[in-house]
Each structure stands twice: as C-alpha cells, then as structure tokens.
Amino acid sequence: MPPPVVLEYERGTVVVKGFRGELPGCKWDVRSGCLRALAYKYFEVKRALEEMGFEVIDKVLSPIGGSIGTPHIKPLRSYQEEALEEWLKAGMRGIVVLPTGTGKTLIAIKAIATLNEPTLVVVPTIELLEQWRSQLAKSLNVDVGVLGGGEKKISFITVSTYSSAYMHAEELGNKFKLLVFDEVHHLPSESFRQIALLSTAPHRLGLTATFEREDGRHVDLLDLVGEVVYRKAVYEMKSKHLADFDLVRVYVELTDEEKLKFSKLFSMYKDFLEKKGWKLKSLQDFRRLIMASGLSKEARRALLAWRDARLLVLNSVSKLDVLKDLLRRHKGDRIIIFTELNKAVRRISKELLIPEITYKTGSKERAEVMELFRSGVYRAVVTSKVLEEGIDVPDANVAIVLSGTGSRRAFIQRLGRILRPAPGKRAVLYEVVAKGTPEVMISRRRRRGLTGG
Amino acid sequence: MLPSNLLRVKRRGFKVLPRFAELNYENEYAASLLIDTYQEHVGKTIGELEDAIDDVEDELEDLGYHPKFVRGLIELLDRLIEAQKPETKVPPDLARRTVFAVSSQMGFATTPEVKVKVFEEAAKRLNVSVHDLIKAFEASYEDSEIIISFNAPTPVDLLRQYNLSLTQTLTFKAMSMDLVANMTGGEAKSILRTVKMLGLMYMAEKSDGVLRLHIDGPASLLVSTRRYGTRMARLIPLVLRLRSWRIRAEVLYMKRRFLMELDERFSKLMPSKPPIEETFDSMVEEDFMLRFQALGLGWRIVREPEPLMAGGSIFIPDFALYKGDVKVYLEIVGFWTPEYIERKMQKLLQVKEPMIIAVNKHMACSKESLERLRGAVVVFDGKLRASDLVPVLRRLEPVRVEAKQPTTPSSPERLVETPLVEVSLDEVSSYLSSIGEEPLEKVLSELRARGVSNEQEAYRLIRSHGLMVLWRGLDPSKAVVKRVKP
Numbered sequence: 048m049p050p051p052v053v054l055e056y057e058r059g060t061v062v063v064k065g066f067r068g069e070l071p072g073c074k075w076d077v078r079s080g081c082l083r084a085l086a087y088k089y090f091e092v093k094r095a096l097e098e099m100g101f102e103v104i105d106k107v108l109s110p111i112g113g114s115i116g117t118p119h120i121k122p123l124r125s126y127q128e129e130a131l132e133e134w135l136k137a138g139m140r141g142i143v144v145l146p147t148g149t150g151k152t153l154i155a156i157k158a159i160a161t162l163n164e165p166t167l168v169v170v171p172t173i174e175l176l177e178q179w180r181s182q183l184a185k186s187l188n189v190d191v192g193v194l195g196g197g198e199k200k201i202s203f204i205t206v207s208t209y210s211s212a213y214m215h216a217e218e219l220g221n222k223f224k225l226l227v228f229d230e231v232h233h234l235p236s237e238s239f240r241q242i243a244l245l246s247t248a249p250h251r252l253g254l255t256a257t258f259e260r261e262d263g264r265h266v267d268l269l270d271l272v273g274e275v276v277y278r279k280a281v282y283e284m285k286s287k288h289l290a291d292f293d294l295v296r297v298y299v300e301l302t303d304e305e306k307l308k309f310s311k312l313f314s315m316y317k318d319f320l321e322k323k324g325w326k327l328k329s330l331q332d333f334r335r336l337i338m339a340s341g342l343s344k345e346a347r348r349a350l351l352a353w354r355d356a357r358l359l360v361l362n363s364v365s366k367l368d369v370l371k372d373l374l375r376r377h378k379g380d381r382i383i384i385f386t387e388l389n390k391a392v393r394r395i396s397k398e399l400l401i402p403e404i405t406y407k408t409g410s411k412e413r414a415e416v417m418e419l420f421r422s423g424v425y426r427a428v429v430t431s432k433v434l435e436e437g438i439d440v441p442d443a444n445v446a447i448v449l450s451g452t453g454s455r456r457a458f459i460q461r462l463g464r465i466l467r468p469a470p471g472k473r474a475v476l477y478e479v480v481a482k483g484t485p486e487v488m489i490s491r492r493r494r495r496g497l498t499g500g
Numbered sequence: 501m502l503p504s505n506l507l508r509v510k511r512r513g514f515k516v517l518p519r520f521a522e523l524n525y526e527n528e529y530a531a532s533l534l535i536d537t538y539q540e541h542v543g544k545t546i547g548e549l550e551d552a553i554d555d556v557e558d559e560l561e562d563l564g565y566h567p568k569f570v571r572g573l574i575e576l577l578d579r580l581i582e583a584q585k586p587e588t589k590v591p592p593d594l595a596r597r598t599v600f601a602v603s604s605q606m607g608f609a610t611t612p613e614v615k616v617k618v619f620e621e622a623a624k625r626l627n628v629s630v631h632d633l634i635k636a637f638e639a640s641y642e643d644s645e646i647i648i649s650f651n652a653p654t655p656v657d658l659l660r661q662y663n664l665s666l667t668q669t670l671t672f673k674a675m676s677m678d679l680v681a682n683m684t685g686g687e688a689k690s691i692l693r694t695v696k697m698l699g700l701m702y703m704a705e706k707s708d709g710v711l712r713l714h715i716d717g718p719a720s721l722l723v724s725t726r727r728y729g730t731r732m733a734r735l736i737p738l739v740l741r742l743r744s745w746r747i748r749a750e751v752l753y754m755k756r757r758f759l760m761e762l763d764e765r766f767s768k769l770m771p772s773k774p775p776i777e778e779t780f781d782s783m784v785e786e787d788f789m790l791r792f793q794a795l796g797l798g799w800r801i802v803r804e805p806e807p808l809m810a811g812g813s814i815f816i817p818d819f820a821l822y823k824g825d826v827k828v829y830l831e832i833v834g835f836w837t838p839e840y841i842e843r844k845m846q847k848l849l850q851v852k853e854p855m856i857i858a859v860n861k862h863m864a865c866s867k868e869s870l871e872r873l874r875g876a877v878v879v880f881d882g883k884l885r886a887s888d889l890v891p892v893l894r895r896l897e898p899v900r901v902e903a904k905q906p907t908t909p910s911s912p913e914r915l916v917e918t919p920l921v922e923v924s925l926d927e928v929s930s931y932l933s934s935i936g937e938e939p940l941e942k943v944l945s946e947l948r949a950r951g952v953s954n955e956q957e958a959y960r961l962i963r964s965h966g967l968m969v970l971w972r973g974l975d976p977s978k979a980v981v982k983r984v985k986p
Contacts, residue, residue, distance in 0.1 A: 058699050060718045076721050077812060078701050085722050217699060217718075241727060245719065347567055371610040378607045393641070399610065400603035400618055402596075407642060412593075419597070426604040 051102040054093060058217040059245030061089045061107055063096075070095050086220045087271075089247040107247060109221050111165040113203030116188025118160045120153070127154050130277035134158065134252060140273030142231055142253035146280065151254040152179070155227045156186050158252055159204065164224035168206045169242060171230045177414055179206045179229070194219075209239050216245040225250040226272075232257055234271060235264035243271040293475050297373075298482045299365040312356035319349035354388075360481045361391040361449060369479050370395070370447065374427065377445050377475075381420070382427040386449035395429045404430040447477045501733060502669045506572045509670060509753065516751055516758035518666040520769050521569060521659045530565050531573060531655035538577050538650050546583055547643035572662055580653065583645040588636035589628050595636035598622040657771070664740075664770045668733035670760060674749040675724050676716040677732045681745040683711060685804030685816040691738055692814060698731040704807075704814045711807055711814070726752055741773045785818055785832060792886035799823045799893060810850040817855065821893070825984065826963070828896055832858045832884055854969065856892055858884045895959050928952060932965035940969055940979035 053064040063073060063082035072088030075081075084092050089107055096103050123131065130143045131154050139162065145151050159166050168183070170176055173196045183204055184191045192202030195211035201222065212219065219242075226246060228234050231253030234243060243251070253272040259265055301309060360366070374382065386392055389405045396403035402416045402425050419425045420443075508519035521527045537556050541549040553574060560570045585592060599622045609615035623633040638644050653661065671677070683691070688711065695702055695715060703714040715735070717728035732749070739745050746763040785803070792801050805820035808829070817829035829851075833844060848857060858878045880888050927950050935943065947958045962969060968984045 058718045060722065072722070074721050078703050078721075080811075083718065083721055085719060237725075238727070241719075241725065244723065347561070371608075374608050374610055397641070399608045400599055400615065401608055402600045415597075419601070424601045424604065427608065 049101060051104045052096055053104045054089075054096075054107050056086065056107045056109065056221040056247070057083075059086050059220045059241070060084060061086055061092060061247070063092065066096065066101065085244045086247045087244050090249055107221055110224060111201065111203050111205075111222050113165070113189070115160060115163055115204065118187050120157055120160060120186045123153060123157060124150065126279060127157070130154050131157055131161075133276040135161070137273060137276045139225070139250040139252075141251075141276035142255065142258065142268060142272055142274070144255055144258045144275055144278040147256045149279075151229075151256075152182060155229070155252060155254060156183065159183070159225065159227065160187060162225050162250060164250065165222060166204050166225040166227060167212065167219060167223040167246075167248070168204070168227040168229065169209055169212045169234075170206060171209055171233050173208065174413060174417065175229060176206055176208055177417075209233055209242065212242045213238050216241050220245045221247050223248045225252070227251075228253045228272060231255045231268065231272060232260055232265060235260060235267045240267065240271055294478070295475060296478045296480060297369055298480055299363065299369050300482050301360070301363050301365060305359060305363055309356055309359055312352045312359065315352035316349045316356065319345060319352075358388055358390060361386055361388060362394060363481060366449060366479055366481065367395075367398070370449065371399070373445075373447055373477055374399070380426070380445045381423075381443045382445040382447065383443050384427060384429040384447045384449065385431075386429065387431060389431050391449070392429050392431050399429075401427045401429045404428060406431065444474045445477070446474070447479065449479050501672070501730075502572050502575055502665045504669060504672065506568050506575060507669045508566065508568050508572075508666065511758065514758055516670070516753055516760050517762070518663065518670050518760075520663045520666065520766070523656055523659055523769065527659055528655040530560050530563075530570065531658045533560065534570075534573050534577060535652055535655060535658065538581065539652055542647050542650050544647060545586075545643065546645045546647065549581075549647060550643065569662075572666070573658060576658060576661055576665060580651045581647050582649045584648050586635075586639050586644060586646050588639050589632040590626050590636045592636050592640035594626065595622070595633055596640035598625055599633075599637050660769065660771045663766075664736065667762065667766075667770070668736055670751060670753070671733040671736060671749060672729040673726050673751045673753050674729045674732050674760070675726055675752055676714065676720060677735070677747060677749040679713045679715060679735070679739060679745065679747055681711060681739070681742050682709065683742055683807065685807055687742060688807040688814060689804060689816050691735065692816075694735060694738060698728075698734060700728055700731055702814075703812045704809060705812075706807070706809050709806070713814075724752070737771075737773060740767055740770055788832065788884055788886060789819070792889075795886045797886075797890070797893065805829065808851050808853055810847040813847065815847050815851050817851075821856075823893075823897065825968075826896055828854045828856055828893075830856045830858065830889070833860065852970070854896075856889065858888070895955075897960070897963075928961060929965065932961060932967060935965075935967060935981060935983060937980055937982045940981050943981045 050065055052066040055062050055064065061084050062076070062079065063070060063084070066082065067075070070082060070084070071091040072084040073082040073092060074084070076083040093103060093105065093107075126145075127150055130145070134141050134143060134154075135158075139158075143151060143154060155168070159168075168179055170179055176193060176195050180191045180193055183189065183206065187204060189204050190202055192200045192205035193207070194201065194205060194215060195208035199211075199215075201219070205223075207215075207219075223246065226243065226248045228243075228251070232255045233239055234253070251272045253268060258268075258275060258278070370384070384395065384401070386395065389407070392403050392405050395401060402420070404413055404416055408416070416425065416428060420428050510517045510519050533556055534553070537552050538549065541552060557567070557570050557574070561567055588595070599618060602622045602625070603609055603618045606614055606618055606621075609618055619630050619633055619637075622637075623630045626633060628636075679691070681687075691713075692702070695713075700715055700717050701720075705712045705714075715732060717725075717731070719725055719727065736747075739747060742764070744764050747761065749760040751758045751760045789801060789803055792799075800822040802820045802822070804816055804818065807814045807816050809815070817831045819830040819832075821828050821830055831844075831848065848855065856878060858880055861879050861881045878884075878888050878892055928947065931946060931950065932943075943962065944955065944958055947961065952958045952961060959969065962981055966983060967981050970980050970982050
C-alpha cells in the first residue's frame, strides 16, 4: 500500500502532496515542491488519484455549513421546467439562454432549492445584487450573504458582484458547491473567468439572454460552466409569455441654430476620420478612436467634437419638447427614460424634476429610488447605462430611449425591462431620433437585434 | 495608482517603461497651475471646481501637455480634497424625495409653471420656504458638495507621486516580477512579510551576495494571469526604500508581452521614503540582544543579518555573531504552534551556514526534529539568557596563532577549562595542515587517534590551523572541515 496522497486547497489552487507524476491539469511547482492545479480541476485530480489506487487524504473543501429553509417558490412555467430538467440531466452544469423577462431567476432559485448546497450567485450590478438577495431570502427562507457594494458577509447562500467575486476568488474558491452566474456572458473576460477557474464547485449554472460575445470568447464557457443546455429566442417567446409591446419611433427636427452647430462639429469629426481613412462601423472603431485620442491632440479634438455633437442632439430643445409631450401623454404610467451621457441625465433630472440613476449614484440611493419607483411614489426614472441588465421593474410599461450605443445586446436588454409579463398590459417603447443626424443609423442597427435573439 | 486608461508608457521592442514625468520646469508649471486651482476652490462646490479644472485642462492641452498626463495629475489631486454636503434647512435627501414624489404626482415639470408649483407644494409639505427647499434639493446632487479642505502637495511632490502611480499602474499588468537587490535581513524580512501577506509566492536565488526574488502567485504556474499585478504594485513603495535595487517585470500590455525594467536610478523621480526600519520580532529578541552586549564576551552581535538561502526560499536568522574570522548565526525558536515550529525546522535543516539554534524547552516540536538539530542546539527554559550561549560560543572561539602553544591560552578562563592533552602537537599539526576539505566526523576520529579526545579541544585545534567547520543542515555527519586560510 503506497503512502496516502494529501490534497490541500491553497488560494484558488489545489496542491497534491506525496505524489509526483502525471495528473490532469497539474504542474510541478518548484516553489513549494509539489504538484499544483487550478481549483476547478479538483474533482478530476482526485478521481485520477483514486483510479490509480491511492488513498487520498482530502483537505480541500471547506464548504459553508447550513441549509435553506422551507422554500416558497412560484410554480415554474413549462419552459422553465424544461430548462431546469435539461440542466439537471447535464450533470448540474451548463447554461440556459432565455430572453430577459422570462424568469431565469426563478429557474436558478428552483435549482438552488433542489440541490440545497452552499451556493454562490454572481451578478453584474449592485441593483441585481439587491434584487437577488431579496428574492433568495424570500423564496428560500434563508439569511443571504452579500459580497459587493461595500458589504462582505459570506453565508450558505451568498450573492456577489462579478468584481467582488473576482477580487475574493481565492478566499471563496473552496467554500461553495454550486455557482450560479447571472448574465454569464460576462464570465469569459480575462479577469472574471478566474471566478470559475479558482473554484472547486462541481455544479455550475449560467444564465443569459445573449450568449454570443463580440470577441468570440463565449466558446470558453464550455470549460468554465458547461454547454448550453437550453435555449429560446425572443421571437419564440414574444406572444406566449411576454407582454405585447409597440415600438414607436419619433423623429425630431433640430432647430436651425442647432443644425448649424451640429454640422460644424460633426464635420470636424468626420474630416478627421476621412483623413485617417477610418470607417466608423462598430464599437471597436470607436474604441480605436478613443485610444488615438490619447495619442494626438488632433484625434482628441475630433473626439471632443463628436461628444459635443452628440450632447447637442441629446439636449436638443425639440427632443426635450418631445419628452415633455410623452410624459404628458403617459400620465399615470410607469416610465423609464434612457439617455446616454450622464450630463444629459443630470439635465433632465434637474429640469423636469425626475429622479436619476447614474454610475455615480450611491448604492443606498439607488435602492431607494428603485424602491420608490416600484411602489409607485415615483412615476419615472431617468438613467444612463446602469439599468442595462436584468433589472426588475415589474410595473414599468413605457420606455423612452433618447439615445443609445447601437449595441444589439444593450437594446434587447433595455427592451426586456418593460416586457415583464403583466396580464392585459401593453407596453410602449419610444425611440426619439433626431432627423438628419447619424443617430438614425444607430437606431436602425439597434432594431435588428430584435429578431436575432 | 491611476485608472488604466491614463497609463502612459514608452515602448521599445519588447521593453516597456512608464512614461515618467521629468521633474523639470515645464511639468512643475502644469502641476502648480492645477494645485493652485484646487487651492482656490476650497469653500466652493465640486461643480465649480470641475468647471474650472476643465478650463485649465484645455489651457494645458493648448500648451502641448499630454491630456493623459494632465488627467493623471487631476486624478491624484482629487484624492486630496475633502468635500461635504452644504448646510441646509432640511436634509437634502428628504428634499429630493419630496420634490420627486410631488413632481410624479403632478406629471413632472413639463412647463415652468408646473415646476414652480412642484417646489411650492414640496416646500409646504416640509414646512420651509421655497428658497430653502430649492437649496436643499440642489444640495442632493453630488456636484453641489462643498470642498472643505485641500491637502496641497508641492508641484515636485505631485510629479513624484504621479511617477510612482504610473509605475504601479503599469505593474497592475504584470504577470510576474523579479526583484534583484542587496538587502539586509531586516529589509528582506519586511519585503517577504509583505509578499506573504499579499498572498504572493517567491523563489529565491543568491549569487555574490545579491538576492534575486522571482515573485508571482499560486495560480501563475498554471495560467498566465495579471491577477497578482495589483498586489505586486503594492511592493513598489517598499522596493523604493532599498538602497540598490532592480525590478524586471513581465507585463502583458495591449495583448503583448513586454519587459519592464527599473532600477534605483529611477528612485529620484519618485517619492523619497526613509529606509525600511528594522523592527524586533519579539521582546525576547530585543531583550536578548541587550543582555548579550552587556555580557562583554568580545563577540559582536548583529540583528537580522543578511538573508540566507534555505532551498528556494529565504531564511533570515535572528542574529549573527562575529569574533575574528568566525561568524555564526543564531536563531531563537520560542514557544509557538506545532505547525510553525515544523515549518521553521524544515527551513533550518536546509540552511548551509553554521548556526546555533536556541529552543524553548516547552516548545511544541517533535523529538525527531530536535534530534536532527543536535550539536548546535541550546535549550532554554522560559527566557534565553545570553550566558546560556557561552559554552557553545567558547567552542567556536577563534584561536590566535600563539594559541598553538597550549601553555599560552588566550584567556584565563580557558586555562581552567581546557583539559591537559597528552598529544604530539607535531603530529596533530601536520595532519591538520594537510587538510583541504574533509568530513568533520573523519577529522574528529583522526584527531582522537592522535590523542585529542576532548571535542571542544578538537574544534579549537581545527580552527587554529586555518580550518573552519562548515555545517550542512546541522547534522554533524554532513558537516565538513574546510581550509579558509592557506
């Protein structure tokens, strides 16, 4: 009988003591004189050792003790049942792709209740953190730990932002058995993927409305979380489970003075691009311009001109007039106003006396604004990009988009915000576009995202 | 540390360096213009400061300063202000909630008339004047905060801080870092303690007294990652406190690998920090040092001497003791957890230099480990007294040339202690003179064969013939006798 092999957890890795040879995912570490693997290879390593007939002294896992309470979970819809079924069949690993507003959270909560294991839920924003916390606490009857937004409490069921989970990955790595990644398309980035790599958790569930990433890195999700086990697109869902909605485009004319100013600014920007031979077709091109602006004064001028042109269009008197009209028309409705630049958000907030949420808004204030919006004290919220993902605003039935980046994903998700099923409701999405400005192009591109899924 | 979009570098081939701001008149001008603007806005709002800074930014750019450089300075200055919500008659949060709620009820301020009505109604609900209400409402936006203090740096200090921040920001992107330096035990201890505290790992090498630490993290072995970059950046201020140093970091920048090489010549561009202070690990050590010096044994005692190698890691003994050419290290092992003791023992077994190990009698340590350390172990009870070392030190005392004649002992004490030895000094001398390098055990038995039966005397004779005992891991069977002087 060979002497036993010891497995230990060390800051996101697993070290093998008392064995030297080939093991899956392992490398010899001269620093500590032992084999070492990333934590997510733990079960493979252990299995390999056991198959070779070694006695393994396993000191790796340090799961958080506890249990969920008596669950109170809404009954699942048929497609939610199907999705959960598929995930369980796939060995409790894999990704569910469903449009925003179709109740992915419910699938995850049911999965967590079914497994009743120490679970870490990873979400992209502070709003989602709050939202998951309250939903988990309610449905699973447990005290929920929170990591992020200035809080750090680890419990049997814990919710974390991606950034906090990345920062504390080494500490969290051996404490959970199930990882749930909300908006899992964030995971493959160079840093966030380490949340998955430095964890021993055998069970993993990814949720997203938009599986594909522009950089093609979604293929890595197979290794990090598992394969796509269930998938349905927007058009398959629309009439069945989502509120019907109308998409209304409102064109506005700039004033003559605005037009003149706009064309001056815009040509400054366009001339620069032409001189460089650049065609601005995607976000990538735009990023390139931003990079270049750090390199030459000329590029920076062009960028500033572009920004000023955009701000001019956003703040255009006629646009603001349209917004005022829409607000009058929708008295009594629950309205979310999106606009891109924080300066524009601030202006609308101060001028029309509407609560704002920007990236600068503190988490306490955000929660308060959202709560008062949900309860109906506030009838409208104006915001920049922060609400882009999966925020639960069940009663919002009007969205007004004053500008956008033209990104497919962002548009679908913004749209999803007001598409929460509510019986007998018809939602309206307004898109306010200035005539004769490049915004028209952006809007057309955005609408294409609707049928693509 | 700066946001990475403000990072400026110089690239050449596969090398990268931070684009340092030189400490010249031009840069000092930009720095002082910004500092003055901040200074002038103490007592004003953040919003006013931001507008003023926007203007200075434009002005500096027109003068040809790089926007990222200017932004970087602003970033650092922002951290030096303290702002506060203005005094209001009602809490701004309450004013905001009331205004927005009233506005929601009235269908929002879509006309100036409605806006006035909203403010009037809100003021009425809160029982304040419309003027006070508007003031409180305005105060709820963060740009209405008032700057109450600004801790102004000098322009040169700001530039130095900028250079350090820039270096740290580039280090964020590091996958590993080599630190080559000449350091004292105290300095090495301080750096290694930080390395450990940050959850990093190191491999050490030593050549010609220069120490090379290869620093990265546990997962670096398996994935190239910048995960540890932010932690390595925190080592930089410590490195700047060394007299002579060199850093070589492997950096992943714009999806390409680069080498960042810095050395002490760059220290002058960065904040000057006092050298790392040596601190005693425990009272035991401090107390011991004073008592040892008071004893006047003629041995010089140095605390936390240079780092020694123990395999790939570093061991810094508590003390080094010198007398003549003799040098021996002393490590005091106090009362600690079994795991700690075990780790320390593992390290001690790998050290090649001559050591005295003082162990607490009640130490939680396995017997086997202790036995392996026999020979140079001094056991103490409660507190190590300097006099506990006397017998061991005596054995190691260097012997002057005249000591070859046992009739002229080097100290009166020795006269009493050294037993009379009936040996042929010529035989012993000719044997010892012939040695280049021999195992200690063999030399001892050869000496016994020539009549030297007292081990202490044997050591004394070995030393007196220009030989030295080299301990390898404190196991006498591995120790050798080696010629140090022809």
